[in-house]
Amino acid sequence: MSSPVNVLDLSRPAVRTLHLAWVAFFITFVVWFSHAPLMAHIRSAFDLSNQQLKALLILNVALTIPARIVVGMLVDRFGPRLVFSLLLVCSSFFCWGFAFATSYEMLALFRFLGGFVGAGFVIGIRLIGEWFPARQVGMAQGIYGGWGNFGSAAAAMSLPTLALAYGGDDGWRYAIASTGVVSLCYGVFFYLQARNTPKGSTYFKPKRHGGLEVSTWKDFYLYIAMTLPLYIALAVMSWRLSPANLSLLGQTATYAMYTVLAVLFVFQVSQIWRVNRDHLRAGVPDYDRYAFRQVAALDWAYFVTFGSELAVVSMLPLFFMETFALDAVTAGLLASGFAFMNLVARPSGGYFSDRFGRKKSLSVLIAGLAVGYLVMSLVDSGWWIPAAVAATMACSFFVQAGEGAVFAMVPLVKRRMTGQIAGMVGAYGNVGAVTYLTALTFVDASSFFLIIAGSAALCFFVVQFISEPRGQMQETLPDGTVQLIDLT
Known part of the structure; x- marks a missing residue:
């Protein structure tokens, strides 16, 4: 309990x-x-x-x-x-x-x-x-x-x-x-x-530095695949700053950024290989193993939750202003409800995880998020404004409670690498924001909310690959003694 x-x-x-x-x-x-x-x-x-x-x-x-x-x-x-x-x-x-x-x-x-x-x-x-x-x-x-x-x-x-x-x-x-x-x-x-x-x-500190330690060759290849979207997001940002868009970077500088990102990706892959080659060849003891799919699923869950929050907060005031013909101040105040929900929603998501189980809570909140954005896609000028605000805040609750549920699980994957896992999951939130905001440049607001709802529905199925943390996590002390850490 x-x-x-x-x-x-x-x-x-x-x-x-x-x-x-x-x-x-x-x-x-x-x-x-x-x-x-x-x-x-x-x-x-x-x-x-x-x-x-x-x-x-x-x-x-x-x-x-x-x-x-x-x-x-x-x-x-x-x-x-x-x-x-x-x-x-x-x-x-x-x-x-x-x-x-x-x-x-x-x-x-x-x-x-x-x-x-x-x-x-x-x-x-x-x-x-x-x-x-x-x-x-x-x-x-x-x-x-x-x-x-x-x-x-x-x-x-x-x-x-x-x-x-x-x-x-x-x-x-x-x-x-x-x-x-x-x-x-x-x-x-x-x-x-x-x-x-x-x-x-x-x-507890990682045994090796430069990348996450993984437990199997399958996890090794999945880790590399999950690293690639981080660089794609940075490449999209470079494209946004290029002469084709905002023109802050010249064409030569843009190509240089693409080259740097490619080199950095190759370097990171080499570091992942350096960190993992020896212990994967030797075989990781059962007590020291963890499933990298846990990290991958949490990455995508944060992509949908925090990524959509950052994107929606950026466009919501303008959405209210244009949809309901409001002045900027009023639209901003109505849209602020989305961010204010953080004070109660994120702690609630963490509490649900503690009380009702990590996987179940995250699944329910992701499903609620998908429905919430589906409802927001239906908002138009014919809606009663208080109803539109209520729909926005209800959706926001599921979004931010979902964020709380994601990070309720992050410390329970592998204690000595919690910082790196949190870093990767957190980075995926920013990747989500870049993805959704880029999509917004090509579609209207209703389609934008539908895109998020659809990606959340896909994420719901991804989350089903998570295993509920149970029993104990094992870490090794410097003297070789194995220490048990309760997961429930």
Whole structure:
């Protein structure tokens, strides 16, 4: 029987760690999306075209895909305490570079580098997995993800007012720079207060670095196949910035990006081979095996859940404005309900997983998501506006609860590689956003929602390949002793 997490019980070190973690994640999202509510000021200051603004939005998420993979490796090797602290401190400098940029080229560079802060989410997944038992880890992860994810909404609500308080033509600069100050200070505070594991617990590290260790040759080939969409998404971003679209990159630079991505893919495959060749040839002991299909299914589940959330949040205000002939402020307020659901939906998804089972909960939530987007595809100007908002928020609940259910399972796959698994799953969320937003450029809103609903229906069948975590996970201590970790 699972038990809920009492977030007010600060006498428990685990609860204190949870609060340290979600606040750190919250700050990363404030920094990451600090530019969004101030884009009108930025456009005015630099006299930017719509194409240049779109390019900034793409650059803001471009680096996050590889960053989540890299940060996942780092956190498994060096621990969440050090990596989260360094991420917060380093991100503050990227934030200040953007805030005080003097040209569009500088804006673009620091917006691109600032995307690295979006990888902060991965770090807390490993940290929370270390501090909470399996019967509570789902709800704890949901609180961490849901409350931290609210940072983007908090930035939207607070930074325009802060810019106004600073006043003058540069008020927006000081508002964005202030988030960098908060990030720097909290990075130091986090290092002083956080600990990687409870007292007396072992922080298990991968035996090899450079890629996930897999258990069979079949998993090895599946791992390589699942790596390819990450590079395809980056190639699509490069295409979006090419002369054929936004023209931020020249044709030569675009071809150079394609070449770099191809080389990086070959390099990553070589690293996967280096990490896995010896122990696969020797044979992996039964006690150390895990099924990579678990990771692959969670990748696609997050592709559909978080990927669709990022895409829908980007287009929903305009959808409401055009469908119901509303002004921008009213449309934005109505659309904000989609993001606000994070506060309760993601923890609920984690709790459902703890209480009713991981696979069953994820399956139900993915099915509900598919139905939710199917209903949204039917919304048109003839709908009663409150009914359209209710349909949007109901769909949003299943989307974000599904995200919570995904990461309720991530820490239960293989403890010593939780950071890397979380990094890959998280990166697939960004791949989903790129895919759906690219599709949106070719179809209308109704077809866009139908595409998501159809992909969710396919994902429902993929999720059926997941095995419910049961019994115990086994990890090996440095002295060779096998330690058992409960999965229920």
